Amino acid sequence: MRDLPGGLDGVELVHRPEDDGEPDPGEVVWAWVPYDEGDGRGKDRPVLVVGRRGADLVGLVLSSQDHDRDAADEARYGRTWMDVGRGGWDPRGRPSEVRLDRLLLLPPGSARREGAAIGRAVFDDVVAALRRVQGG
Numbered sequence: 405m406r407d408l409p410g411g412l413d414g415v416e417l418v419h420r421p422e423d424d425g426e427p428d429p430g431e432v433v434w435a436w437v438p439y440d441e442g443d444g445r446g447k448d449r450p451v452l453v454v455g456r457r458g459a460d461l462v463g464l465v466l467s468s469q470d471h472d473r474d475a476a477d478e479a480r481y482g483r484t485w486m487d488v489g490r491g492g493w494d495p496r497g498r499p500s501e502v503r504l505d506r507l508l509l510l511p512p513g514s515a516r517r518e519g520a521a522i523g524r525a526v527f528d529d530v531v532a533a534l535r536r537v538q539g540g
Contacts, residue, residue, distance in 0.1 A: 429455050432450050432492075435514050437508065450465075464503055464507065466488070466493065466503075468496075486533050504537040
């Protein structure tokens with residue numbers, strides 16, 4: 405997995421979850437996500453799949469941390485977060501936020517497990533906010 409340069413160019417944003425054990429747009433999956441520093445470190449994280457670019461999936465990292473509390477710091481570093489609520493991707497049922505300023509490219513086979521599908525209304529809100537942040 406790596407960051408996707410070029411914003412939303414060539415990305416098909418679509419809500420198409422399927423209960424088939426394979427990662428699909430509209431689902432939260434788990435994948436290894438590199439840290440922002442780009443030094444080779446990272447960790448296994450939930451990722452909301454928002455679409456496809458060719459054979460690859462495009463996703464956004466999820467966090468159970470409340471970034472509203474440190475919104476000024478997040479903005480200073482160019483990070484933009486949006487609340488998406490609770491879902492089956494978090495076994496403890498914590499509310500989650502999705503990061504809109506960082507697109508991730510997930511090559512086939514890079515997502516290790518399906519967490520849960522996200523509702524269509526929330527997905528549409530995420531896509532609208534993503535277009536505002538990414539300019540697409």
